[in-house]
Amino acid sequence: MNDVMTTGVPPLPDSPVVRRALALVRGTESSATANHSVRSALFARLRADHQGAEPGRDYDPELLFLACVLHDIGLTRAGDRHQRFEVDGADTAAEFLTAQGLPTADVDAVWEAVALHTTPGVAERRGTLCALVHQGTGMDFGWDTDCVDDATGAAIHAAYPRLSMATTLTDEIVAQARHHPEKAPLFSVAAELLRERSVPPHRTRMETMADAARWGN
Secondary structure (H helix, E strand, O other), rough: OOOOOOOOOOOOOOOOHHHHHHHHHHHHOOOHHHHHHHHHHHHHHHHHHHHHOOOOOOHHHHHHHHHHHHOOHHHOOOOOOOOOOHHHHHHHHHHHHHHHHHHHHHHHHHHHHOOOOOOOOHHHHHOHHHHHHHHHHHOOOOOOOOOOOOOHHHHHHOOOOOOHHHHHHHHHHHHHHOOOOOOOOOHHHHHHHHHOOOOOOOHHHHHHHHOOOOOOO
């Protein structure tokens, strides 16, 4: 197990489906959310290296990237349907990847990882891909980042700036929940963010935790 990652921005996978997924995210998500999606993929790969997970044996690096980069696609106009945003995002990602010709098993794996990315205690029990997507997105909020050295973190953020990510995500989730109340079932992330944003001081714990964490908002 490595204690510190190699300094610099890890390379992104390069394949037609990866390029199309990046184009989809850049073309439909806000800049803050798109950058968060890519950073989550980079952090997930660093976490995999730190844990000694071997690409091709323990996980598929292309599927890891796709699941991370598409994990918030439910916050786009095309992904805004009538389920909680994680499930809408999983459905939208699955439709996109199916159209790209990915095998059903790979599409299902990405669906599960996207659907569970905000579900601690479950994602970690559903295999390496789900665990890494959950961990990568959490690392982008500044949690459990000890395996990333300062220079690597700075390089990643220089390439993909934060742009008040936690506030942007909150705004997007809350806006959907207000428009479609069924997207915020009791005890869901959306329901909690909507509740917190609706009462003074109107700043959510997700935002204040990001403010206080390693990378900031």
